[in-house]
Amino acid sequence: MHASLVVSGLRKVYEGSGRRVEAVRDLTFTVDAGELVCLVGPSGCGKTTLLKCMAGLLAPTSGEVLLGGRRVSGPPPGMAFVFQEYGRSLFPWMRVGENVELPLRQKKLGRARRGELVADALESVGLADAAGAYPWQLSGGMQQRVAIARALAYEPEVLLMDEPFAAVDAQTRADLEDLVRRLWRERGITVLFVTHDIDEAVYLGERVLVLSASPTVVQEQLKVDLPAERDQLHTRVSPRFAELRTRVYEQIQAAKRGEPAVEDVPPPR
Numbered sequence: 001m002h003a004s005l006v007v008s009g010l011r012k013v014y015e016g017s018g019r020r021v022e023a024v025r026d027l028t029f030t031v032d033a034g035e036l037v038c039l040v041g042p043s044g045c046g047k048t049t050l051l052k053c054m055a056g057l058l059a060p061t062s063g064e065v066l067l068g069g070r071r072v073s074g075p076p077p078g079m080a081f082v083f084q085e086y087g088r089s090l091f092p093w094m095r096v097g098e099n100v101e102l103p104l105r106q107k108k109l110g111r112a113r114r115g116e117l118v119a120d121a122l123e124s125v126g127l128a129d130a131a132g133a134y135p136w137q138l139s140g141g142m143q144q145r146v147a148i149a150r151a152l153a154y155e156p157e158v159l160l161m162d163e164p165f166a167a168v169d170a171q172t173r174a175d176l177e178d179l180v181r182r183l184w185r186e187r188g189i190t191v192l193f194v195t196h197d198i199d200e201a202v203y204l205g206e207r208v209l210v211l212s213a214s215p216t217v218v219q220e221q222l223k224v225d226l227p228a229e230r231d232q233l234h235t236r237v238s239p240r241f242a243e244l245r246t247r248v249y250e251q252i253q254a255a256k257r258g259e260p261a262v263e264d265v266p267p268p269r
């Protein structure tokens with residue numbers, strides 16, 4: 001499948017109980033097939049709303065989302081989603097292994113293959129021992145890693161992640177960042193990754209989209225011209241990394257003040 005994502009003129013207005021919120025005003029951008037794009041923006045600017053529209057969980061007020069050229073009108077097969085509210089994304093009456101296996105049941109895979117995928121995914125998030133536990137027996141960060149394992153086991157072509165590492169400790173977070181990069185490189189999946197963390201956006205992304213404060217538009221798109229081979233020790237202390245993170249930081253500050261984008265980032269020296 002050619003799994004490019006196109007968001008075109010997307011607008012979302014929430015209405016109900018006498019309240020009307022324009023969460024997203026007018027968003028247009030593309031994530032190419034096989035690209036890893038990070039999205040940052042101020043709290044409340046509509047990132048989760050955008051991802052829910054892209055996942056077919058919410059209908060846009062106007063505009064559309066296209067996946068591989070087809071309009072998204074419900075959860076598309078081949079797409080996995082890691083929600084921000086991890087506490088609500090696992091079924092408490094199912095064991096960890098069953099939670100991870102659940103989406104695989106739609107895939108017509110043999111039982112042995114399903115077991116293999118579940119074991120591999122749990123292993124890769126460092127929870128090989130937790131398959132028999134219930135979600136509520138795990139810490140918040142562990143529950144989030146289960147949700148991530150479930151998305152990985154599904155072997156998606158498109159992966160949407162909404163601040164997936166917010167509840168995870170720093171060391172695990174670094175490991176999971178490298179896992180996302182590795183999976184992306186190995187499997188050629190299309191990834192859209194929402195984060196509050198500027199360093200994380202620059203470390204992970206091939207491109208960073210900065211959203212403005214509400215009413216939300218794309219403030220800037222920044223190409224991350226760091227080498228594809230990244231590692232936590234060297235990449236984060238490279239001069240280019242510092243330049244890019246400064247640039248994203250300035251853009252977010254400008255976005256919060258509602259100012260237009262400033263001039264372009266200077267090329268590497």
Ligand SMILES: Nc1ncnc2c1ncn2[C@@H]1O[C@H](COP(=O)(O)OP(=O)(O)OP(=O)(O)O)[C@@H](O)[C@H]1O
Binds near residue numbers: 045049
């Ligand atoms: N179901 C809903 N009904 C009404 N308003 C909503 C609903 N969901 C979100 N909103 C409003 O839409 C706006 C955008 O919310 P959203 O959760 O998409 O932002 P966000 O960028 O993901 O924020 P955060 O960074 O804090 O996760 C907010 O003003 C929020 O109050």
Ligand SMILES: [Mg+2]
Binds near residue numbers: 047048
């Ligand atoms: Mg959110």
